[in-house]
Amino acid sequence: MITDGVEADRAEQTAEFADGERLSLGVAARLSRYLQVLTQAGKMGKETISSQELSDYTHINSTQIRRDLSGFGKFGKRGVGYKVDSLVGEIRKILRTSGQHNIALFGAGNLGQAIASSDIFADHGFRIVSMFDVDPAVIGNRVGNLTVQAFDELDRTVKEQDVVVGILAVPAEAAQEVADRLVDAGVKIIFNYSEQLLRAPPEVTVHTSSPAVDLLYALYFYLA
Amino acid sequence: MITDGVEADRAEQTAEFADGERLSLGVAARLSRYLQVLTQAGKMGKETISSQELSDYTHINSTQIRRDLSGFGKFGKRGVGYKVDSLVGEIRKILRTSGQHNIALFGAGNLGQAIASSDIFADHGFRIVSMFDVDPAVIGNRVGNLTVQAFDELDRTVKEQDVVVGILAVPAEAAQEVADRLVDAGVKIIFNYSEQLLRAPPEVTVHTSSPAVDLLYALYFYLA
DNA sequence: TAGATTGTTAATCGATTAACAATC
DNA sequence: TAGATTGTTAATCGATTAACAATC
Numbered sequence: 001m002i003t004d005g006v007e008a009d010r011a012e013q014t015a016e017f018a019d020g021e022r023l024s025l026g027v028a029a030r031l032s033r034y035l036q037v038l039t040q041a042g043k044m045g046k047e048t049i050s051s052q053e054l055s056d057y058t059h060i061n062s063t064q065i066r067r068d069l070s071g072f073g074k075f076g077k078r079g080v081g082y083k084v085d086s087l088v089g090e091i092r093k094i095l096r097t098s099g100q101h102n103i104a105l106f107g108a109g110n111l112g113q114a115i116a117s118s119d120i121f122a123d124h125g126f127r128i129v130s131m132f133d134v135d136p137a138v139i140g141n142r143v144g145n146l147t148v149q150a151f152d153e154l155d156r157t158v159k160e161q162d163v164v165v166g167i168l169a170v171p172a173e174a175a176q177e178v179a180d181r182l183v184d185a186g187v188k189i190i191f192n193y194s195e196q197l198l199r200a201p202p203e204v205t206v207h208t209s210s211p212a213v214d215l216l217y218a219l220y221f222y223l224a
Numbered sequence: 225m226i227t228d229g230v231e232a233d234r235a236e237q238t239a240e241f242a243d244g245e246r247l248s249l250g251v252a253a254r255l256s257r258y259l260q261v262l263t264q265a266g267k268m269g270k271e272t273i274s275s276q277e278l279s280d281y282t283h284i285n286s287t288q289i290r291r292d293l294s295g296f297g298k299f300g301k302r303g304v305g306y307k308v309d310s311l312v313g314e315i316r317k318i319l320r321t322s323g324q325h326n327i328a329l330f331g332a333g334n335l336g337q338a339i340a341s342s343d344i345f346a347d348h349g350f351r352i353v354s355m356f357d358v359d360p361a362v363i364g365n366r367v368g369n370l371t372v373q374a375f376d377e378l379d380r381t382v383k384e385q386d387v388v389v390g391i392l393a394v395p396a397e398a399a400q401e402v403a404d405r406l407v408d409a410g411v412k413i414i415f416n417y418s419e420q421l422l423r424a425p426p427e428v429t430v431h432t433s434s435p436a437v438d439l440l441y442a443l444y445f446y447l448a
Numbered sequence: 449t450a451g452a453t454t455g456t457t458a459a460t461c462g463a464t465t466a467a468c469a470a471t472c
Numbered sequence: 473t474a475g476a477t478t479g480t481t482a483a484t485c486g487a488t489t490a491a492c493a494a495t496c
Contacts, residue, residue, distance in 0.1 A: 022445070022448045023444065023448070024462075024463095026462075026463070028441055028444045028445070029437075029441050032437045032438075032440040032441045032444070033434070033437050035437070035440060036434050036436060036437045037421060040419055040420070040421045041421065044421070050476085050477065050478090051477075051478075052477080057421055061463095061464065061465065062477095063464075063465060063466075063467095063480095064463075064464065064465080066477090066478060066479065066480085067463095067464090067479085067480080069478095069479095070478080070479050070480075074478085074479075075478095076472095076477075076478050076479080077471090077472055077477085077478075078470070078471045078472045078476075078477050078478045078479080079471070079472040079475075079476045079477050079478075080472065080476080080477070080478085081476090081477065081478085082478090095440060095443075095444050096444065096447050096448065097440055097443055097444065097447070101443060109338070110334045110335070110337045110338035110341070111334070111335070111338035113334045114333070114334035114335035114338055117334070118419075119419075120419055120434075120435060120436050121435070121436050121439070123419070123436065124436040124439070124440055126436065126439060164443070164446070165439060165442075165443075188446050189439070189442045189443065189446055191435065191438070191439060191442075195264055195342075195343075195344055195347070196264070197261060197264045197265065197268070197281055205442045205445065205446065207438050207439075207442055209435065209438075210257070210260050210344075211344060211345070211415065211433065212260060212344050212345050212347065212348040212350065213253075213256045213257055213259070213260045214256075214415070214431050214433075215345070215348070215350060215389060215413070215415060215431075216256040216259060216260075216319060216321055216348055217252055217253050217256045218389075218413045218415075218429045218431055219319075219321055219325060219388070219389075219413065220247065220252045220256075220319050220320065220321065221246070221252070221429065222388070222412050222413055222429065223320050223321070224246045224247070224320065248486075248487095250486075250487070274452085274453065274454090275453075275454075276453080285487095285488065285489065286453095287456095287488075287489060287490075287491095288487075288488065288489080290453090290454060290455060290456085291455085291456080291487095291488090293454095293455095294454080294455050294456075298454085298455075299454095300453075300454050300455080301453085301454075301495090301496060302452080302453050302454045302455080302494070302495045302496045303451075303452045303453050303454075303495070303496040304452080304453070304454085304496065305452090305453065305454085306454090451496105452495100452496085453494105453495090453496080454493105454494080454495080454496090455492105455493090455494080455495100456491100456492090456493090456494095457490105457491090457492090457493100458489100458490095458491095459488105459489090459490090460487100460488080460489080460490105461486105461487085461488075461489095462485105462486090462487075462488090463484100463485085463486075463487085464483105464484080464485075464486085465482100465483090465484080465485095466481105466482095466483090466484105467480100467481090467482095468479105468480090468481090469478105469479090469480085469481100470477105470478080470479080470480095471476100471477090471478080471479100472475105472476085472477080472478090
């Protein structure tokens with residue numbers, strides 16, 4: 001079980017966390033979302049933020065936000081709110097994602113180029129260190145700071161660059177093959193932007209992006 | 225409250241659903257995910273699927289899947305599983321998303337083109353009916369079946385084409401302005417692919433895509 | 449028949465929320 | 473001080489799960 005202990009009384013909770021206890025799935029998901037909003041708020045020049053403002057952006061109840069945070073320390077100031085910068089630091093510590101993590105990107109088409117030129121990953125300590133395609137016509141092209149590489153170089157690049165995440169921006173027909181090669185190379189997190197349902201061993205996390213799912217969900221509450 | 229009643233005893237539950245009771249947030253989210261997996265499984269030629277297979281793809285517990293579905297009827301066959309096609313139909317009925325829903329897409333850059341040429345939305349009854357950009361150099365260009373339109377035509381297009389969803393594939397700096405104009409035009413669901421935090425009135429649903437959040441979350445469980 | 453998988457129960461656990469004292 | 477917002481409690485509700493009879 002992943003969710004043990006985290007909701008125990010607070011004195012124990014902090015101790016358990018320090019001992020290396022895992023966060024529950026829900027807490028980890030919510031903390032990640034706070035981090036995103038805080039990062040953007042910081043960019044917009046905001047210095048403090050209240051739990052109510054965080055709630056407006058995340059649609060997570062403000063009491064729960066305060067509860068989530070207070071489990072790890074007293075980060076806020078009554079009557080004022082939370083300091084954006086320091087809260088970012090605290091949450092990164094809790095999520096242990098303060099470091100730099102390297103990404104390999106597959107597919108140099110429209111989607112791949114859009115991802116490569118976005119700083120949505122860079123803002124959170126992820127760095128796209130290499131980009132691959134199968135099309136000989138685009139191999140060797142520059143996209144931003146990257147040069148499009150051929151698939152043969154996958155294993156070497158993953159090892160040399162310490163790649164932990166592979167992002168698939170390839171057609172559905174190619175996705176499983178790339179995923180298999182990433183698994184063989186030792187990559188542990190695969191982010192799938194294709195529609196393909198991927199098979200992978202249990203130790204590898206596959207996340208499939210599904211904007212249509214989010215739309216269906218939003219539409220239900222609009223129609224109902 | 226949105227979550228009333230749905231978890232009452234089954235006889236009542238079905239009756240309440242028929243009466244127009246809303247699904248809980250969790251149930252609606254999960255049903256949407258089943259729909260995506262089923263749609264892909266159908267494309268791959270699969271005729272039946274077990275709750276365990278659905279669980280492998282969605283990481284949702286198989287008991288919960290059976291529980292979610294059995295609340296609305298006996299869709300499965302013991303020893304066999306669920307018929308993919310008919311389950312898609314049943315879930316669409318439950319989510320009331322059997323119809324066709326029109327989307328306006330903003331931004332004709334790499335991301336906009338990638339979205340326009342994907343059938344990830346089309347598979348679920350969403351149709352991209354128009355595409356906008358501010359750059360005079362691209363207005364008038366064809367992208368797939370669409371012609372890139374100028375912003376002036378936003379209001380007219382939303383009304384004439386009955387657009388219910390706006391997708392923002394524009395730079396962060398432009399996102400709020402487009403969102404405001406969509407709100408004024410009466411669009412009720414905004415799907416934001418920029419990093420910008422958007423302000424919108426409460427009756428409008430804003431969904432911000434945040435791949436970095438999903439990565440942070442996956443990374444936590446990999447590191448911990 | 450034998451094996452597989454659903455539909456359902458019952459028990460537990462985490463999420464959610466309102467309310468409010470503490471305090472900036 | 474007065475207003476605002478956190479940190480915390482206590483109560484409720486939904487999610488999750490194991491287990492298994494029913495049945496294809």
